Amino acid sequence: MAxxxxxxxxxxxxxxxxxxxxxxxxxxxxxxxPRLPLLDDAVVFNMRVPVFFAISGFLYSHGRWATRFRDFLxxxxxxxxxxxxxxxxxxxxxxxxxxxxxxxxxxxxxxxxQPVLEWATGNPRTVCGPFWYIAxxxxxxxxxxxxxxAVDSPARRLAVAxxxxxxxxxxxxxxxxxxxxxxxxxxxxIQFLPFYALGDCARTALQRVEFSSVRATVAxxxxxxxxxxxxxxxxxxxxxxxxxxxxxxxxFALLPxxxxxxxxxxxxxxxxxxxxxxxxxxxxxxALQNYAIGICRIALDRMAQPGFLDxxxxxxxxxxxxxxxxIFPFAWLIHHHAPWMLGKKRDAPTRGSGPAR
Numbered sequence: 001m002a003x004x005x006x007x008x009x010x011x012x013x014x015x016x017x018x019x020x021x022x023x024x025x026x027x028x029x030x031x032x033x034p035r036l037p038l039l040d041d042a043v044v045f046n047m048r049v050p051v052f053f054a055i056s057g058f059l060y061s062h063g064r065w066a067t068r069f070r071d072f073l074x075x076x077x078x079x080x081x082x083x084x085x086x087x088x089x090x091x092x093x094x095x096x097x098x099x100x101x102x103x104x105x106x107x108x109x110x111x112x113x114q115p116v117l118e119w120a121t122g123n124p125r126t127v128c129g130p131f132w133y134i135a136x137x138x139x140x141x142x143x144x145x146x147x148x149x150a151v152d153s154p155a156r157r158l159a160v161a162x163x164x165x166x167x168x169x170x171x172x173x174x175x176x177x178x179x180x181x182x183x184x185x186x187x188x189x190i191q192f193l194p195f196y197a198l199g200d201c202a203r204t205a206l207q208r209v210e211f212s213s214v215r216a217t218v219a220x221x222x223x224x225x226x227x228x229x230x231x232x233x234x235x236x237x238x239x240x241x242x243x244x245x246x247x248x249x250x251x252f253a254l255l256p257x258x259x260x261x262x263x264x265x266x267x268x269x270x271x272x273x274x275x276x277x278x279x280x281x282x283x284x285x286x287a288l289q290n291y292a293i294g295i296c297r298i299a300l301d302r303m304a305q306p307g308f309l310d311x312x313x314x315x316x317x318x319x320x321x322x323x324x325x326x327i328f329p330f331a332w333l334i335h336h337h338a339p340w341m342l343g344k345k346r347d348a349p350t351r352g353s354g355p356a357r
Contacts, residue, residue, distance in 0.1 A: 012276075013266075014266040014269075014270065014271050015259070015262045015263040015265070015266035015267075016055060016058070016059075016262070016279075017266070017271075017272075017275050017276055017279045018262040018265045018266050018269070018275065019051065019055060019258065019259055019261075019262035020051075020052070020055055020279045020282065021275050021278055021279055022047075022051075022258075022261075022262065023047065023048050023051045023052050023055075024278060024279070024282055024285050024324075025320060025321075025324060026047055026048040027048045027130070027285070027286070027289065028285065028289050028293070028320045028323050028324055029316065029317060029320040030048060031130070031289055031290055031293055032293050032309075032316050032317075032319050032320045032323065033293075033297065033309045033310060033316070034309055034310045034313050034316065036313060036316070037236055038232055038236065047254065047258060049133070049192065050192065050195045050247065050251035050255065051195075051255065051258060052133070053137070053140070053192045053195040053196045053199070054195040054196065054198055054199035054206075054255055055199060056137060056141075056196060056199065057144075057195065057196035057197060057198065057199025057200040057201075058199035058200065058203055058206060059199075060141070060144070060196075060199070060200050062145070062148040062200070065145065066148075066149070069145065072145055073142070076138060076141055076142070077138075078343040079342075079343045079344070080134055080137060080138045080141075080343070081138065081343075082340075082341075082342070082343030083134070083283045083287070083341060083342045083343055084119075084131060084134045084135065084138075085119075086340075086341045086342075087128060087131070087283075087287040087341070088115075088119050088124050088127065088128055088131065091127040091128050091287070091291075092115050092116070092119075092127050094127075095115065095126070095127045096112065099127070110126060114126060115127045121182065121183050121184065122135030122136070122139070122182075122183060122184035122185050123135070123182055123185065128287060128290075129290065130286045130287070130289065130290065131286065131287070132185055132188070133286065134283070134286070135184050135185050136184075136185035136188045136189050136192070138184070139184045139185055139186055139189040140189040140192065140193055140196055141196075143189060143190075143193070144161075144193065144196055144197065144200075147160065147161065147197075154200070154201035154202075155201065157197060157200075157201055158194070158197045158198060158201040158202065161193045161194045161196070161197035162194045162197070162248075164190060164193060165190055165191055165192075165193050165194050165244075165248065166194075166245065166248065168187075168190050168191075169190075169191060169241050169242075169244040169245050169248075170241075170245065172241040172244075173239065173241035173242050173245070191244045191247075191248075194248055194252070195248075195251060195255075198252065198255070206255075206256070206259055209256045209259055209260050210260050210263050210264070211260050211261075211263075211264055220256055220257040220260055221257055223253045223254065223256065223257060224253065224254045224256075224257035224258070226253060227249070227250035227251070227253035227254040228250070228254065230246065230249070230250055231246065231247075231250045234246050235247075274328070277328070277331055277332060277335060278324070278328065278331060280335065281331035281332075281334060281335050281342065283342055284327065284330060284331040284334055284342070285324070285327050285331065288327050288330060289323060289327065292323045292326050292327055293319070293323055295326075296319050296322060296323060296326075297309055297319075300315075300319075
């Protein structure tokens with residue numbers, strides 16, 4: 001599939017944007033109340049986090065950094081740790097100024113230094129909980145860099161990543177003591193490492209997977225349905241380590257159909273600037289979603305009735321779409337006027353690319 005010129009003037013593949021757009025929506029949907037265990041645990045979870053890591057691996061190019069770890073580390077720090085620090089500082093100051101008072105006694109009891117400690121250890125749950133993903137991605141990418149240095153063959157590299165993840169999670173499930181390491185989400189980085197490795201090591205195969213024939217479509221949809229069925233049956237009753245093992249198998253089974261669906265949408269819809277704007281600024285959505293959801297919840301409680309969302313779960317996707325739309329202006333403003341918040345430079349205007357559809 002041909003590459004399209006993006007809003008940054010650099011070539012990109014449109015289907016990747018639609019795949020990531022769907023995953024961003026699923027992240028917002030997951031955080032929108034009420035909690036629906038079967039939907040959130042089985043369907044939403046298995047199509048949001050694994051897909052993000054797989055696409056990150058798909059876009060990774062070890063050849064560019066093969067002998068330059070320092071340059072790789074600086075590049076990753078600028079694109080990951082800069083927004084991690086920028087948005088945390090913004091939300092931490094807001095939390096100190098108004099957040100603690102608005103949330104009541106429980107929030108006021110939290111020491112002022114606790115959010116800083118959480119941020120330093122990679123889990124800023126008090127003021128920006130979704131940013132665990134950013135810390136996890138950084139840890140995973142640094143570890144995967146050295147895995148690439150140690151193992152040249154993509155097939156062996158994928159096998160090693162699977163062995164590390166499955167072995168670690170199986171040990172956590174079997175041993176009588178805790179193997180969980182929260183510091184910079186090391187445990188989660190190991191758990192999701194196979195998806196990052198799959199995106200990198202199976203790049204050619206993933207590029208080819210499509211609903212190209214009746215047989216291919218049936219096979220992909222059967223694998224997708226089977227993964228969802230297994231997740232629905234197993235995830236609600238499994239402990240955390242066993243859930244991790246289940247998610248690997250289910251995620252590997254559903255990923256091809258999910259990517260094929262993104263390609264099918266891209267073929268029909270083509271390049272859309274608003275899609276690219278959301279995807280390029282996915283970190284903004286990650287940072288602002290919980291605050292936008294909270295504002296929607298307060299507004300609905302006041303306009304309709306207290307606990308409106310909990311009493312009307314059918315509103316969950318509607319509110320998620322409203323949140324996506326509400327964040328878009330902020331994403332646009334940051335992209336055009338404050339790209340430094342995301343560790344980016346201001347884009348130079350491009351010529352001759354023509355308007356995107």
